[in-house]
Amino acid sequence: YLAEKKSAGADAIAAPGAKRIAIHMLRDVDAATFTEALADGMRANHDAAAMQVLEPRIAQLGAIMEELKEAKKGMAIVLDLQPGAGTVVNVDGRPRGKPIAGDDFARALLRIWLGDKPVQDDLKRALLGQAQ
Numbered sequence: 001y002l003a004e005k006k007s008a009g010a011d012a013i014a015a016p017g018a019k020r021i022a023i024h025m026l027r028d029v030d031a032a033t034f035t036e037a038l039a040d041g042m043r044a045n046h047d048a049a050a051m052q053v054l055e056p057r058i059a060q061l062g063a064i065m066e067e068l069k070e071a072k073k074g075m076a077i078v079l080d081l082q083p084g085a086g087t088v089v090n091v092d093g094r095p096r097g098k099p100i101a102g103d104d105f106a107r108a109l110l111r112i113w114l115g116d117k118p119v120q121d122d123l124k125r126a127l128l129g130q131a132q
Contacts, residue, residue, distance in 0.1 A: 007128055009114035013107050021079040028072050031065035041119045049071030050108075057105045064089050064097035083105035091126060 002120040006012035029037075039058050041050055068091060071077060078090040086099030087106050111118075 005129060007130065009076060009111075009116075009118070009124060012114050012128065013110045016083070018083065019081040019106070019110065021054065021081070021113070023071075023077040023079075024072050025073050025075040025077065028070055030070045031062070031068060033051060034071045035062040035065050037119075038109070040117075042108050044117040044119075045111040045115035054105060054108050057100050057102060060097070060100050061087075061089065067096065079109060081109065 003015070003017045006015055035058070038061065042054060042058070046054065047049055054097050064067060065071070076090075076092055080088040080090065082088065083098070083103055083106075086101045087109065089096045113119060
């Protein structure tokens with residue numbers, strides 16, 4: 001969710017202000033698989049040097065997910081990206097772990113769905129309000 005609509009992924013990622021990624025689980029996925037899927041989406045949109053910088057924060061996200069053991073069908077995982085304050089992970093309305101530092105990490109998360117190599121092209125278009 002953005003404060004205002006953007007039609008280009010790069011504009012949505014660069015837009016100032018807080019952003020929210022809401023993931024509604026459609027099936028059960030273990031914590032490692034969930035975290036690895038996010039990391040794969042980041043790898044597709046970042047070079048090795050950028051990934052090296054992001055890796056400790058990906059591990060922090062992984063640790064938060066590991067506490068849950070798995071992302072269960074029906075679960076709502078919300079990532080609140082708060083500039084200057086970090087990314088807050090909420091699961092079914094409850095905050096989990098400490099905020100994950102860095103606006104660069106927040107942008108890396110957004111690139112999973114809105115970057116040049118999104119995990120799903122049709123989902124990127126839908127998120128940006130573009131015709132299918």
